[in-house]
Amino acid sequence: ESDEDYKIRKLSIEQDLKELERFFAESSELTMGWITDVANKQGRGEMSMTAIEGTDLEKSVHLIGQRRSKFADISTDDTDILSLRVNFPLDDMRKQHLTEVVEALTPRIKAEVDKFEKTNDAQKAAGRETVDHISSLGSDGIEMGFVDLFTDVSRTDAGKNILVGAVVVPGSEKVIKILESLAKTQDGRSVQFNIDKVGETNIHSVAMVDDEIEVLQDFYGPIKEFYVATGPDVAWYASGDGSLDQLKSRIEIVGTAGDAIKETASAEVEASSGEEAASAEQGEGAAENGVEPAVHTTSDSASSTDGAFFSLKANAGPWIELLHSIRGEEGENIDVRLKAIEAFKSGNDNLSGELRRVDDHIEGSMEIGEGILRFVGRMIAEFSKETLE
Numbered sequence: 001e002s003d004e005d006y007k008i009r010k011l012s013i014e015q016d017l018k019e020l021e022r023f024f025a026e027s028s029e030l031t032m033g034w035i036t037d038v039a040n041k042q043g044r045g046e047m048s049m050t051a052i053e054g055t056d057l058e059k060s061v062h063l064i065g066q067r068r069s070k071f072a073d074i075s076t077d078d079t080d081i082l083s084l085r086v087n088f089p090l091d092d093m094r095k096q097h098l099t100e101v102v103e104a105l106t107p108r109i110k111a112e113v114d115k116f117e118k119t120n121d122a123q124k125a126a127g128r129e130t131v132d133h134i135s136s137l138g139s140d141g142i143e144m145g146f147v148d149l150f151t152d153v154s155r156t157d158a159g160k161n162i163l164v165g166a167v168v169v170p171g172s173e174k175v176i177k178i179l180e181s182l183a184k185t186q187d188g189r190s191v192q193f194n195i196d197k198v199g200e201t202n203i204h205s206v207a208m209v210d211d212e213i214e215v216l217q218d219f220y221g222p223i224k225e226f227y228v229a230t231g232p233d234v235a236w237y238a239s240g241d242g243s244l245d246q247l248k249s250r251i252e253i254v255g256t257a258g259d260a261i262k263e264t265a266s267a268e269v270e271a272s273s274g275e276e277a278a279s280a281e282q283g284e285g286a287a288e289n290g291v292e293p294a295v296h297t298t299s300d301s302a303s304s305t306d307g308a309f310f311s312l313k314a315n316a317g318p319w320i321e322l323l324h325s326i327r328g329e330e331g332e333n334i335d336v337r338l339k340a341i342e343a344f345k346s347g348n349d350n351l352s353g354e355l356r357r358v359d360d361h362i363e364g365s366m367e368i369g370e371g372i373l374r375f376v377g378r379m380i381a382e383f384s385k386e387t388l389e
Contacts, residue, residue, distance in 0.1 A: 004107070004108045004111065005108070008104050011100060011101070011104055012101075015100070015101075018093070019097075022056065022057055022093070023049070023057070026051055026052050027049050027051055027057065028051065028052045028053075029049070029050040029361075030047075030048070030050075031048045032045070032046070032047045033046050033047070036373070041348065041370035042367055042369055042370060043367065043368045043372075043373055044365070044366070044367050045364075045365065046363075046364065046365050046366075047362075047363070047364040047365075048361060048363050048364075049362045050362075051361075056091065058360075060089075060094075061357060061361070061362060062360075063089035064089060064307065064309050064357040064362075065307045065309075065357050067087070067089065067148075069085070069150075070166075070233075070234060071085070071148070071149075071150040071166060071254060073253050073254070074152075074250055074253055074254065077152075077154060079155055080152050080153060080154045080155075081153050081154070081161065081314065081315040081318045081319075082151060082152065082319070083151075083152050083153075083311070083312070083313040084149075084150060084151045084152075084165075084311070084312050084314075085308070085310070085311045085312075086147055086148065086150075086309070086310055087146070087148050087308075088146060088147045088148075088309045089145060089146045090142065090145050090146055090147065095142050095143070095145070098138075099139065099142055102138045105135075106131060106132070109131050110127075110128045110131050110132075113127035113131060114127075118186070119186060122184070123184060123185050123186060123187075126181050126182075126184035126185045129181040130178055130181040133178045133181060134178055136174055137169060137174040137175065140170045140171075141167075141168075141169060141170060144168070144170055146168075147167075148168040149166065149167035149168070150165055150166060151164075151165030152164055152165065156221070156240070156241065158221065158241075160219065160220055160221035160240065161219055161220055161240055162241070162243045162246055163220075163237070163238060163240055164236075164237075164238045164243060164247050164250055165236070165238075166234050166235065166237070166250070166254070167234070168233055168234055169233060169234065171232070172230035172232065172235065175228070175230045175235045176193075176230060179191045179193070179228060183206075186209050187209070188207060188208075188210060189206070189207055189208075189209055190206075191204055191205070192204060192207075196244070196248070198229075198252055198255065199251065200231055200232055200255075201230065201231035201234070201236070202229065202230055203227055203228075203229040203236075203244070203247065203248070204227065204228050204229065204230070205226070205228075206225055206226050206228060207224065207225050208223070208225055208226060215325055216239075216322075218325060219318070219321075219322050220239055220240040220241065221240060221241040222241060223239065223240060223243075226239035226243075227243060229247060229251060231251070234254065236250075308354055308355070308356040309355055310353075310354065310355040311352075311353070311354045312351070312352060312353050312354075313350070313351070314350070314352070315350055315351070316340070316344055316350075316351055316372055317341070317345070317347075317371070320337060320340045320341055323337065324337045336379070339379065340375050343372075343374045343375035343378060344371045344375065346371060347369075347371060348369035348372075349371035349372055350367070350368070351367070351369070351372060352366070352367045352368075353365065354366075
């Protein structure tokens, strides 16, 4: 382990401990439970947390649900192998934590860029520049005071996959700079700007290099590029055969939703003063970066917006197989990957979880399918055998 990797691991542990300390010290009520349902062949977990009045944790809880997700009108499909939604406000502590992570990761990633054997000095310089632009965009995003994103991966009739996702950003200028420098990082890499447009959102294509095509063709199908789209305050990404059409349809949905939000906000300007005070700092940070601040549509923000700030639905099998194709037979943790692939072959590899604000507390739930239980059981049995015998 290098010194840089140790510092990053140490930072991660320290931040986790601070989060846990606040979580337990500032909670007035905390319950957790788990059920392994043998009859239905699934595991279910639930949690509930209420913060102590007047604490920083309570203030953090009340920020949740103040801002409607930009992507709230994009529906999910039960057949998706991945559906991720995050609409999470950042209080001061979490903004500081993310800033520390960006500052720690930036030089580490740039050092890895310099190790690429297939790139020349000019391409390495472009790679470092790309990392700097990403880091700058991330820092600006943190100052907005929230994280708002979605990612969906759906199966095609041919058994391949299509990825479409987006994240709210403080303007598109730095995204364009990322693409401009990215085009100079490798032989075969290029960017075609403005190949299509939906409303105020421009769509660009990024050529994939041979190594990427070889590794990803089993997952995405016969593709040679991926797409990035830039709107006034959203960066989009898409990959897979047919992903351009899905990308455009989702941009249209968000564009329509955005118009509806603006109309509602104009008609219902006033929000409760208490809720405004709780999210004032968040709104100011967003406004300074060119992103619309939190929109209140009624005095009861918890009922006027979706209280879920994190939701995940996924099937583990396809992702383990993709990881295996990338790392190969000689890669790290090969035995674990092979056991997981075998356990997930029969299906029932579903995983889902959600965290949401309900009134003044947080509720969470999680479900895992039989295939994941089977894999975990085998790993525990193997560990016990090796340790106890």
